[in-house]
């Protein structure tokens with residue numbers, strides 16, 4: 318855990334505001350990384366339950382090898398506090414995990430603006446409320462952003478960082494660094510779009526799945542089987558772009574040439590006219606070729622097959 322220390326020698330101090338399912342999970346993620354955590358919740362029942370839930374989760378993670386220190390040593394880094402002001406006073410990162418209601422978040426961010434230090438990062442766990450709304454009226458909008466975790470955080474390690482137009486780029490850099498040190502996999506969402514990236518991708522699949530059930534094409538169980546025993550096998554370790562890049566000799570440009578018209582027709586059937594224009598395909602190809610030059614394509618196919626074999 319020594320590499321989790323910040324340069325001045327002290328551990329990173331984090332405050333978690335809201336001790337529900339996401340708040341407790343974040344407390345464990347940060348404590349596991351060597352950070353000290355102060356969690357606060359206005360509900361005394363939640364405050365009483367949190368230490369037990371932290372210990373239970375740590376025990377499970379220890380058994381799975383996710384925690385290498387003794388669980389009680391990690392749990393000792395999580396303190397529960399009744400007063401918001403006390404909990405956030407010396408935090409360098411506040412992770413907001415309160416219910417998904419705009420008025421609660423707005424009131425909290427305004428208060429956090431007053432209660433936290435000038436360099437403290439204010440991160441909202443929200444799945445859908447962008448920071449330009451939650452931090453509206455707060456004088457800390459420049460140090461606020463959304464940091465949307467998977468559920469449960471760490472087991473689904475991606476965390477979407479969504480700045481508002483007011484967010485200071487330096488705050489975003491520091492947030493990226495802190496979440497990486499916490500063992501998460503931060504991804505920058507460059508614009509505040511509804512659903513961010515995670516839920517937009519999930520939404521695209523779900524929309525089609527619902528439509529296929531409605532149209533009598535397949536049952537719910539069979540659609541889940543196609544995902545579990547089909548697409549999901551590859552998507553467990555590669556994204557959709559890498560998947561099709563490896564599916565067609567010549568890479569993704571060749572895939573788009575062969576399959577683009579069929580996908581366009583499928584979209585049009587659903588009233589979605591979003592063709593893969595030559596410019597768009599060229600940009601996606603450019604980014605893929607930076608990640609995987611075509612002369613390494615065969616090697617990557619062998620890697621993919623090895624990954625599939627391990628999961629078979």
Ligand SMILES: NC(=O)c1ccc[n+]([C@@H]2O[C@H](COP(=O)([O-])OP(=O)(O)OC[C@H]3O[C@@H](n4cnc5c(N)ncnc54)[C@H](O)[C@@H]3O)[C@@H](O)[C@H]2O)c1
Nearest residue numbers: 335336337338339340360363414415416417442443444468
């Ligand atoms: N549950 C998920 O799958 C998931 C996934 C990603 C992100 N999120 C987001 O995380 C946030 C929290 O979700 P959750 O599922 O943990 O909710 P939850 O209802 O389990 O927990 C919310 C907690 O906040 C506390 N609270 C209420 N008002 C508060 C206030 N003013 N100050 C401090 N604490 C307050 C409540 O007592 C409760 O313990 C939401 O914004 C949600 O969208 C949830």
